[in-house]
Amino acid sequence: MPSFGFETIAYLLLFILPAYVANAAPVLLGGHFQIDGGMRAYDNRPWLGKGKTWLGIAGGFFAGMLASVLEAHFLTGTSYDLFGGQAEYYIFAGLLLSIGALFGDLLGSFIKRRMGISSGKPSFLDQLLFLFGALLFAYPLSLSIAFHPVSILFLVLFTYFIHRGANEFAHTFGLKKVPW
Ligand code: CTP
Ligand code: MG
Numbered sequence: 001m002p003s004f005g006f007e008t009i010a011y012l013l014l015f016i017l018p019a020y021v022a023n024a025a026p027v028l029l030g031g032h033f034q035i036d037g038g039m040r041a042y043d044n045r046p047w048l049g050k051g052k053t054w055l056g057i058a059g060g061f062f063a064g065m066l067a068s069v070l071e072a073h074f075l076t077g078t079s080y081d082l083f084g085g086q087a088e089y090y091i092f093a094g095l096l097l098s099i100g101a102l103f104g105d106l107l108g109s110f111i112k113r114r115m116g117i118s119s120g121k122p123s124f125l126d127q128l129l130f131l132f133g134a135l136l137f138a139y140p141l142s143l144s145i146a147f148h149p150v151s152i153l154f155l156v157l158f159t160y161f162i163h164r165g166a167n168e169f170a171h172t173f174g175l176k177k178v179p180w
Contacts (some may be wrong), residue, residue, distance in 0.1 A: 004150055014071065015082055015093070015146050016155060019122070019134035020162070022064030023105060024099035027170055029063070030056025035106070041113070048109045049119030059100050068094020082143065090103040104133015122180035127163040131155060 030158035033054040036047035072090035075081050083089035108129030109119075117123050135152070145151060164180070 004095065004154075005065040008145065008151070009154070010080060011082060011145055012151055012155060014075065014080060015138075016097070016131075016134065016159075017071065018064040018067040018094040019097040019101040019138075020159075022101040022134075023130045023163075024166060025060045025063035026053070026056030027175055029059025035060070043114065045113045045116065046119070047113065048106060049113055051119045052109050057102055061098050064098030064101065065091070066095050068097070082130065084087055093138060093141055093143075096141065097134045100134040100137025101130040102133070104129040104131070104135070107133065120178060122178075126180065127160045128156065131159045148163040 030053045034048075034050055035052045035054055035057070036049070038050075039047055068090045069121070071082075071094070072087040076083075076087040077085055083093070091155060108123070108125040110128070112121070112123050112125055113119075115123075115166045135147070135155070139147065146155075168179050170176040
């Protein structure tokens with residue numbers, strides 16, 4: 001990576017956007033049809049808890065896909081085109097990023113429950129696992145700029161602060177009960 005300037009940051013944020021959307025949308029669209037069905041695991045704690053629902057997964061997936069369709073429409077052929085004129089790559093990226101983000105988020109809740117952290121209580125896993133899930137799933141795209149160590153570090157830090165900020169916002173405007 002020759003320089004890590006504004007353009008690189010713009011690329012990275014455009015790349016990761018569908019994952020952010022897929023992770024944020026369940027707050028608005030989810031809340032029904034609990035995935036673990038209320039069942040408890042071997043440690044007598046919930047498998048995932050009441051915060052992880054099928055409606056959230058469906059809403060997150062569709063919102064993430066919508067973000068990628070909009071990106072394909074507005075970025076293909078511009079100087080911020082991530083995939084050199086191939087619009088279908090945005091959709092493929094959106095698919096991997098959305099599924100990865102949702103999967104990572106579920107894994108985060110699974111780990112939180114095993115650690116004895118109850119549903120809705122904050123953990124650093126809230127900010128990180130959806131991002132790592134998205135990056136892991138999108139790795140086959142081999143978008144080298146996104147997987148440079150400096151890029152990963154930037155995304156981790158940026159995601160941490162944007163996630164905190166977004167949750168404060170959602171709390172202030174009554175979309176979330178707690179500001180995390
Ligand atoms: N949500 C959902 N389905 C998902 C993810 C989220 O319905 N797969 C909704 C739930 O209403 C959830 C809210 O979005 O309460 C906030 O999501 P999140 O912070 O990820 O869940 P928490 O309630 O904090 O639960 P956890 O401790 O398991 O992270
Ligand atoms: Mg939470």
